[in-house]
Amino acid sequence: MSASSSGEEKVTWVGYLAFVLTIVFFSGFFAKSTEWWRVLDFTVLNGSFGPVNGALTFRGEGGTGAKDGFLFALELAPSVILSLGIIAVTEGLGGLRAAQQVMTPILRPLLGVPGVCSLALIANLQNTDAAAGMTKELTDEGAITDRERAIFATFQTSGSAIITNYFSSGAALFTFITVPIVVFRRKKMIAQPRKNIMDMFIDGARRGFTIATTSLLPNVVMAFVIIQALKVTGLLDIVGNICEPIMALWGLPGAAATVLLASVMSMGGGVGVCASLVAAGTLNGHDATVLLPAIYLMGNPVQNTGRCLGTAGVNPKYYPHIITVCVINALLSICPETDLAGAVVCPGFIDQHVHLIGGGGEAGPHTRTPEVRLSALVAAGITSVVGLLGTDGVTRHPESLLAKTRALEHEGISAWMLTGAYGLPSPTITGSIEKDVALIDKIIGVKCAISDHRSSAPADDQLANMAAQSRVGGLLGAKAGISVFHLGNSPKLLEPLLNILNNADVPRTKLLPTHVNRDQALFLAALDYARDGGYIDITTSISEPIDAATAIATAREAQVPFNRLTLSSDGNGSQPNFDANGNLVGIGVAGFESLPQTLQQLVSRYHLPLEEALLPFTRNVAEFLGLEHKGRLAPGCDADFLVLTDDLKIREVWAKGRQMVCEGAACVKGTFE
16 A cells, blocks of 8 residues: 655645645635736636627526536536646646645544555545545555444545545536635656646646536536426425425525435536526525535435445445434535624614615606615615515506515515505505405505605595504504505695594504604604604615714604614615605615615714614614514524624625625625526
8 A cells, every 4th residue: 555655756846836826726816806817716717608699608598407407517618627627737747746745644633543544535535436445455454443444434435536526526516606616636646757737738628528528517417307307396396395494504495405315316416406506596606605515525325335335345334324424424514604703793684664676656667666686685784674665556566566575585584565555545465454464474564655745645534544454454463563654745744644543543653654854844743753652764865854873863862762763775766856846856766775874874973882773773673563583683583693894884694594795795696686
């Protein structure tokens, strides 16, 4: 088992330099650079396809099954060819020998087996069959015991040919994963005739082409066929629904279970299934990144029981234990872990006033605002959202809003909605406000407009009946049963809302006036309403005459109970500007960035303690909406939280235990983003 020292080449400075440059090349350090050193990045040299029908791909859209899988695999082939070409150059320059020198002293003590196993250990990084044969030879020669063989074979099975598989089947996910591509690789370092760099690259590229066509392509096609069959039969949805509670423990959708099941049969199959689900939008790049180590560590036990354990001569009584270790390793590898020591962590924002399917339309069909995107919500720190309709209750419908609400829930955040729109009678799904709230899980209340020329000028008894239906529906459905009132600039101010209290017995705490900072007189009336025990909602996207931070600070100074103040964005809604005669003179669209900006202003400009400044974004909203599991960081609450920088900018967002934003940018996006 020992290699002749005369056949070994010494590692020179060139080898160490090649080793370091290879790490840099695959790390992504220079991917976003605009300077010449971008040439030292894998993704830059890998490039992209030119546009075909407007898309940067030659696959087209809407493909399925084997044909779509074949074209998808062809798209991935250049990545394999390039990566193995670069590795061949690194090997030829001595970089892999340098990797051995650096890594062997680190790896050798970790397994609890003699150092004589190091060659088999290194060999296993590339070739499981060769390593298994070396392990058997070590046992036959008495270098390791039967127990040590079982321990070592467990490692070999769970980490079988990790480097080779990483660059062959694993390359199918290189374009999706969200972490740097870093690798070490080792062969038996026997001196080889010198070649120039071009020859080295071409040799490696040939190996890459062979792997791409004989391994990657068949595995991906097989995976696409499997996924197509599961979709056609409905089994993919069934597996996803059954496994969703289990996979949620790791912040993954239920369909991710099919990747792990495929990995039991074949590592390449697991990668292919993962790639096909990402291509279909069922999984995203973050999910693929989390699953990739699990695919490798699962060790495709169906194949390796014979190839690795049988070749190494492991006693069959150890097989169940070794396979169990593989499964445990795979599951442990996908456990999300983040170091938040010293970080500013707070509950995720609950935005209770968002036009999820768009708003506007006050100047004609071309002024209808578009649907909201998941990434826009999470980038602003929103982990829970309540959708509603606005002026347009004609071309927009509660049914469409319900579909969008469910879509956002599927994509990773918590979402609810209000039935109704500006006008009365309220547009509903069941024909009744009370039934909508009582029977439809996502509907927690109703909305209408008052004191606005765009309202339906509802009578007092109409408003009272609307609020009463929502209240009773909430009681029957164990929900908040709230009524939200859009307020305009009418001099009536809160009069229609106060008349409800005179004409019905609906509790004041179930009636929420919103946009109360759009007018000075309206704001003062709202402060009185809150002092009397009601909630008021301040809109962060309104900057005049009273911006949201000033409104909160003013209410606080006016001794308004702080737990009665809430903030919302009115995001994705239109921001029309009317003149004194009611003519539209301008229109815009509200964004979501005003939420974190308002938090920053409350702390920096008005010097509120952060824990107090957060309440109108989190706990106060949760209490009004009746969401006991939201708005707090406490045992039993949902894992919705933000990680903030020292200047209170959003660094990370986690929703239901799944990371949605990393380093200020959305790492999970909607289905069609």
